Amino acid sequence: MNTDVEEIKSRLNIVDVLGEYIRLDKAGANWRALCPFHNEKSPSFMASEEKQIWHCFGCQKGGDIFGFVMEMEGLEFREALKILAEKAGVKLQSYSPEKTEEKSRTLEILELATKFYEVQLWKGEGKEKILKYLHDRGLKDETIKEFRLGYAPNGWRNMLTFLTGRGFKVEEIIKTGLLVKKENSGDFYDRFRDRIMFPIADYSGKILGYSARVAPGGDESQAKYVNTPETEVYHKSRVLYGIDKARSEMKQKDSVLLVEGNMDVIASHQAWIKNTVAVSGTALTQEQIGTIKRYTKNIQMFFDMDSAGEQATKKSVKLCLASDMSVKIVSLAQGKDAADMAKDNPEELRKNVAEALPAMEYFFQKTFQKFDKNKIEDKKKITEELLALISSLENEVEKNYWIKKLGEGLNIAESALTDEFKKISLKSKIRISEKSENIPEKNIPLAKKEMLTRELIGLMLTSSFAWKKAAEEAREGKFDLEDNLFSLMIEKGEKADFDFSVFMGEIAENRELSEKAEKIFSQKKYRLDLNNNLEEIVVEEPLKDFQLYANELLKENKKEELNRISNDLRVAEERKDKNAVMFLRQEFDRISKELAKL
Numbered sequence: 001m002n003t004d005v006e007e008i009k010s011r012l013n014i015v016d017v018l019g020e021y022i023r024l025d026k027a028g029a030n031w032r033a034l035c036p037f038h039n040e041k042s043p044s045f046m047a048s049e050e051k052q053i054w055h056c057f058g059c060q061k062g063g064d065i066f067g068f069v070m071e072m073e074g075l076e077f078r079e080a081l082k083i084l085a086e087k088a089g090v091k092l093q094s095y096s097p098e099k100t101e102e103k104s105r106t107l108e109i110l111e112l113a114t115k116f117y118e119v120q121l122w123k124g125e126g127k128e129k130i131l132k133y134l135h136d137r138g139l140k141d142e143t144i145k146e147f148r149l150g151y152a153p154n155g156w157r158n159m160l161t162f163l164t165g166r167g168f169k170v171e172e173i174i175k176t177g178l179l180v181k182k183e184n185s186g187d188f189y190d191r192f193r194d195r196i197m198f199p200i201a202d203y204s205g206k207i208l209g210y211s212a213r214v215a216p217g218g219d220e221s222q223a224k225y226v227n228t229p230e231t232e233v234y235h236k237s238r239v240l241y242g243i244d245k246a247r248s249e250m251k252q253k254d255s256v257l258l259v260e261g262n263m264d265v266i267a268s269h270q271a272w273i274k275n276t277v278a279v280s281g282t283a284l285t286q287e288q289i290g291t292i293k294r295y296t297k298n299i300q301m302f303f304d305m306d307s308a309g310e311q312a313t314k315k316s317v318k319l320c321l322a323s324d325m326s327v328k329i330v331s332l333a334q335g336k337d338a339a340d341m342a343k344d345n346p347e348e349l350r351k352n353v354a355e356a357l358p359a360m361e362y363f364f365q366k367t368f369q370k371f372d373k374n375k376i377e378d379k380k381k382i383t384e385e386l387l388a389l390i391s392s393l394e395n396e397v398e399k400n401y402w403i404k405k406l407g408e409g410l411n412i413a414e415s416a417l418t419d420e421f422k423k424i425s426l427k428s429k430i431r432i433s434e435k436s437e438n439i440p441e442k443n444i445p446l447a448k449k450e451m452l453t454r455e456l457i458g459l460m461l462t463s464s465f466a467w468k469k470a471a472e473e474a475r476e477g478k479f480d481l482e483d484n485l486f487s488l489m490i491e492k493g494e495k496a497d498f499d500f501s502v503f504m505g506e507i508a509e510n511r512e513l514s515e516k517a518e519k520i521f522s523q524k525k526y527r528l529d530l531n532n533n534l535e536e537i538v539v540e541e542p543l544k545d546f547q548l549y550a551n552e553l554l555k556e557n558k559k560e561e562l563n564r565i566s567n568d569l570r571v572a573e574e575r576k577d578k579n580a581v582m583f584l585r586q587e588f589d590r591i592s593k594e595l596a597k598l
């Protein structure tokens with residue numbers, strides 16, 4: 001149990017917290033407002049004092065006070081917690097003071113180190129060779145200063161000597177990643193030597209680590225870029241280069257431009273495309289998408305034309321689509337990168353960005369250009385490539401739209417494609433197929449199953465009877481849902497007294513699941529009527545509904561199993577594997593009978 005979170009929630013009223021940002025009007029038992037997160041003329045944003053949640057029926061955002069402050073101010077949970085703790089007059093206990101102290105010491109060292117590198121660039125050894133290089137790459141002095149670029153001079157102990165001279169202990173400096181331990185000895189030396197330093201900051205501008213480029217004319221046999229290793233403050237899967245300078249523009253423009261490298265970010269920024277970020281030495285991760293989503297759901301990606309770049313981009317695109325983001329692709333002429341173009345022709349760069357194509361459209365065009373749609377073999381390839389992409393879409397309507405579009409393009413009946421689509425998705429599930437298709441299970445089209453799962457969770461969240469019953473049956477192994485929120489509800493149900501509000505307090509730190517819970521709860525509990533008035537939905541007999549939906553779900557599962565078996569059966573028959581055929585037929589009969597009984 002998190003006492004801090006609960007204490008804060010119990011002391012603050014959601015109406016007061018929200019009221020500092022937006023105008024709320026009383027509407028029956030609840031409060032209404034114009035949603036601050038999307039454009040609207042009549043209010044579809046509501047706050048419930050009783051449940052201490054807010055929800056927008058327009059953009060479907062919602063959550064508790066922490067979520068609201070995070071969304072409004074673009075903060076991490078910890079930061080929102082701090083602000084609200086102060087407002088509530090709660091002293092945060094779960095912060096270990098030593099840990100906080102240690103972290104701030106690490107950040108202090110990194111700040112000092114960054115200043116050291118800056119001085120080396122502007123006044124020291126870097127002045128001659130590095131500044132000229134940066135100017136040649138088209139960077140202006142003020143841009144170099146804004147991004148705090150620096151120079152790590154050649155030598156093994158520059159940073160070590162500087163920092164110990166300032167009174168820091170070696171054990172403290174190690175935690176920043178600035179030092180490397182000498183093998184078989186207790187000695188340490190500087191990690192960054194003769195390199196151009198690109199400091200990587202968090203959203204608020206605090207330096208967490210570096211990406212360091214080999215200096216021009218330096219030892220080119222070394223890696224071109226060396227990054228800070230994982231430390232307590234630097235996590236490469238989380239950082240986004242440039243986020244501190246891009247975030248307000250990301251919010252304002254409601255879009256982000258994802259480029260390949262640090263230089264691309266800086267050059268784009270200088271060319272007045274300020275909503276630009278880059279990942280540092282990784283493919284785009286789920287955590288980074290989470291950060292981006294706090295500011296915008298619209299992402300524009302630069303597309304690298306070489307084939308390794310193409311694979312990486314496709315992977316990132318799929319991840320974004322699966323997170324329900326809207327993705328556009330910016331393509332540049334072969335061999336060009338954003339930094340070059342920003343320097344040579346910023347106008348063209350802006351034009352390219354403005355003309356970015358929605359990702360699906362882009363890949364449709366590309367794929368149809370690459371293959372000859374009149375050849376059978378190529379038809380197959382087009383189908384395979386595009387269906388794999390379509391399967392990563394979150395939205396069923398969109399999925400169907402693109403399947404239809406593909407059918408039209410290839411002159412194939414849509415139904416044939418839908419079958420093919422299911423086959424592609426199922427193949428990865430039944431493991432019988434030789435070639436693994438690498439499509440995650442969750443992408444199998446399961447609209448009905450998802451709908452039923454949601455209904456069941458909604459009933460549990462709005463009725464403690466239903467929740468209790470589900471927990472009992474789950475304990476006896478009679479009932480289960482493949483859903484992470486459901487698992488958490490079963491785990492915490494008793495402790496939360498099967499009560500939605502208590503449960504929300506318990507899981508407040510788990511942002512993903514508490515937002516999901518709020519969403520399902522609000523959609524089950526409230527609706528806007530035709531006159532845009534908020535109505536509470538009353539479920540007369542939650543237990544009866546629960547049984548009904550649970551039964552439906554069971555049927556769906558059985559049907560799915562039958563589907564899978566008949567696919568396996570087909571493969572087994574093709575292979576003339578008599579034993580497998582016999583076994584699968586028996587299974588098919590058994591499950592058919594079970595299904596008939598339901």
Ligand SMILES: [Zn+2]
Nearest residue numbers: 035038056059
């Ligand atoms: Zn909204």
